[in-house]
Amino acid sequence: MGLLYAVAHLSFRRYSTYRAATLAGIFTNCVFGVIICFTYIAVWEQNPTAGGYDVTDALTYVWLGQAMLMTVAMWSGGATDELAGRIRSGDVALDLHRPVSLLGWYLASDLGRAVYHLLSRGVAPTIVGSLLFDLRYPPDVLTWLVFALSVALAVTVSFGVRMLVSASAFWLLDDTGVKQLAAVCATFFSGLTVPLVLFPGWTREVASLLPWASYLQVPADLWLGKLTGLDVLAALGFQAIWTVILLWACHGALILANRKVVVQGG
Amino acid sequence: MASSLSAVGWNIRAYLLLARMWIRVSMTYRASFVTLTVGQFFITGLDYVGIAIMFSNVDTLAGFSFSEVAFLYGGSALCLGLADLVLGNIERLGTRIRMGTFDVMLVRPVSVFVQMCADEFALRRLGRITQAAGVFAWSITALDIDWTASRVAMLPYLVATGTVIFLAIFTLGAAVQFWTAESSELANAFTYGGSTLAHFPLTIYPREGIKALTFVIPLGFVNWYPSLFILDKPDPLGLPPAIQFAGPIAAALLSVLAAIVWRRGTRRYQSTGS
Numbered sequence: 445m446g447l448l449y450a451v452a453h454l455s456f457r458r459y460s461t462y463r464a465a466t467l468a469g470i471f472t473n474c475v476f477g478v479i480i481c482f483t484y485i486a487v488w489e490q491n492p493t494a495g496g497y498d499v500t501d502a503l504t505y506v507w508l509g510q511a512m513l514m515t516v517a518m519w520s521g522g523a524t525d526e527l528a529g530r531i532r533s534g535d536v537a538l539d540l541h542r543p544v545s546l547l548g549w550y551l552a553s554d555l556g557r558a559v560y561h562l563l564s565r566g567v568a569p570t571i572v573g574s575l576l577f578d579l580r581y582p583p584d585v586l587t588w589l590v591f592a593l594s595v596a597l598a599v600t601v602s603f604g605v606r607m608l609v610s611a612s613a614f615w616l617l618d619d620t621g622v623k624q625l626a627a628v629c630a631t632f633f634s635g636l637t638v639p640l641v642l643f644p645g646w647t648r649e650v651a652s653l654l655p656w657a658s659y660l661q662v663p664a665d666l667w668l669g670k671l672t673g674l675d676v677l678a679a680l681g682f683q684a685i686w687t688v689i690l691l692w693a694c695h696g697a698l699i700l701a702n703r704k705v706v707v708q709g710g
Numbered sequence: 711m712a713s714s715l716s717a718v719g720w721n722i723r724a725y726l727l728l729a730r731m732w733i734r735v736s737m738t739y740r741a742s743f744v745t746l747t748v749g750q751f752f753i754t755g756l757d758y759v760g761i762a763i764m765f766s767n768v769d770t771l772a773g774f775s776f777s778e779v780a781f782l783y784g785g786s787a788l789c790l791g792l793a794d795l796v797l798g799n800i801e802r803l804g805t806r807i808r809m810g811t812f813d814v815m816l817v818r819p820v821s822v823f824v825q826m827c828a829d830e831f832a833l834r835r836l837g838r839i840t841q842a843a844g845v846f847a848w849s850i851t852a853l854d855i856d857w858t859a860s861r862v863a864m865l866p867y868l869v870a871t872g873t874v875i876f877l878a879i880f881t882l883g884a885a886v887q888f889w890t891a892e893s894s895e896l897a898n899a900f901t902y903g904g905s906t907l908a909h910f911p912l913t914i915y916p917r918e919g920i921k922a923l924t925f926v927i928p929l930g931f932v933n934w935y936p937s938l939f940i941l942d943k944p945d946p947l948g949l950p951p952a953i954q955f956a957g958p959i960a961a962a963l964l965s966v967l968a969a970i971v972w973r974r975g976t977r978r979y980q981s982t983g984s
Contacts, residue, residue, distance in 0.1 A: 462892055464890050464892040464893055465892040465893065465894075465895065467893075468890075468892065468893040468894070468895040468896040469895045471895075471896060471899055472895050472896065472898050472899040472903065475899040475900075475903045476899070476903055476906065479903060479906055479907045480906075482910075482914045482915050482919075483764075483771075483910055483914060485914065486771050486772045486910070486914040487764050487767065487768055487771065489772075490767075490768035490769070490770065490771065491767050491768045494767040494768070495767065618739075618742065620742065620746065621742060621745040621746060621749065624745075624746065624749040624753070625749060627753075628749070628752060628753050628756060631753075631756065632756045632759070632760075637756055637757065637759075637760035637763075638760045638763045638764055642763050642764065642766070642767055643763060644763065644766040
């Protein structure tokens with residue numbers, strides 16, 4: 445446990461080195477946030493109850509989306525990207541022989557990254573958004589705690605998906621195509637393109653069952669207080685089930701890969 | 711004059727040679743090329759699906775119908791796609807500076823700008839262009855307007871000025887990296903951000919916003935002003951109609967600015983190497 449904490453801590457420090465990049469990223473998040481807000485204002489002006497949201501919900505959702513974008517590494521990036529590179533170069537042979545679980549190592553590293561991105565790329569645009577627009581906030585401490593837990597689960601679900609994508613490099617050698625497909629799915633089915641609540645008919649039900657719903661729609665609905673009582677537990681349970689399924693799949697993929705890898709040289 | 715003309719000719723030839731080289735490289739991995747091209751088609755396509763989903767909840771957006779917004783979206787995405795094809799990888803300047811591989815470009819007998827534009831020229835971006843052009847073409851057939859000669863002539867005008875404006879913005883965004891090598895994401899706010907903004911009628915923004923997008927960052931000239939003419943919509947700012955034809959002036963001014971910043975950047979560049 446101490447070792448994994450050290451890995452996460454070092455990963456946090458590593459990402460916090462690039463200050464100019466972080467500032468540039470925050471600026472870009474804010475610009476997109478403002479653009480999308482005005483688009484949503486126009487939508488909710490026409491239909492004030494679209495998707496069961498009011499305009500304040502919709503605008504809050506925009507900034508939560510900008511905050512989660514980097515935190516869950518929507519477009520990949522983070523520790524899992526290094527794995528694909530190390531598979532291609534063969535360095536992964538070293539990782540597989542370390543006396544520590546490869547999955548645990550990468551998860552710790554990605555959590556360290558996520559905490560950094562949440563505190564920088566997550567919090568800063570939200571503050572800017574709250575200064576520019578009238579937003580909604582969790583009403584009580586419990587909702588804040590539930591939201592925090594949901595964000596943590598969002599990161600682990602996203603880690604599981606990204607880890608599987610990177611592990612595909614064991615078989616495909618190049619994960620660029622799969623990674624692109626995964627980024628498309630994440631952007632669209634997380635509700636970043638448009639909130640899942642706006643999806644028409646059955647497409648909304650289906651999208652709400654996919655793992656990507658954990659990235660943004662579920663944490664946002666918890667923040668906005670759209671879920672109460674047992675529905676809160678069901679939402680967290682949904683994220684937890686996907687976390688377990690995906691981490692188990694990663695574990696299985698790595699066992700298969702371990703059998704497949706041939707270490708060259710002597 | 712003759713020598714500067716031949717220099718331009720040589721630069722264009724060099725660009726085409728470099729681009730052809732990168733196309734041949736990408737064709738080596740043909741399956742990967744096809745997947746990535748199709749992928750690009752769908753990635754940008756989902757933006758459009760997003761707009762369609764919005765319209766499943768509303769009939770009009772700020773007084774614009776679905777086919778009218780599709781026209782704005784198609785025009786903006788097409789201009790961005792074309793500019794991205796021509797010099798999209800110029801944004802990697804910062805990475806090249808940090809890696810020290812920019813120095814190699816300085817000693818080659820071809821303009822650094824041309825080399826950066828053609829760097830890893832990605833023909834797969836045709837996927838995105840095809841998608842945008844498809845939506846643009848569909849919206850033109852779906853729009854209920856009288857296609858007079860002047861309206862038809864306005865279409866290539868829109869695509870040309872819009873593309874030049876994005877070319878200049880890409881160049882500016884890259885040139886800034888001579889000062890801050892890590893800031894490549896800053897440019898995204900203006901390129902992809904600018905294109906996203908132009909997907910929708912500018913009437914959704916406050917008046918000050920529209921003014922800024924006309925006189926400060928001339929993104930309004932990408933497709934908004936030509937579209938006002940084509941779609942026969944009133945100008946929310948009530949500016950004289952001549953503004954709808956002022957795109958080339960805005961594009962030229964922005965290009966000159968981009969050229970100046972790029973030149974200053976290359977002059978001040980000092981290698982990081984030892």
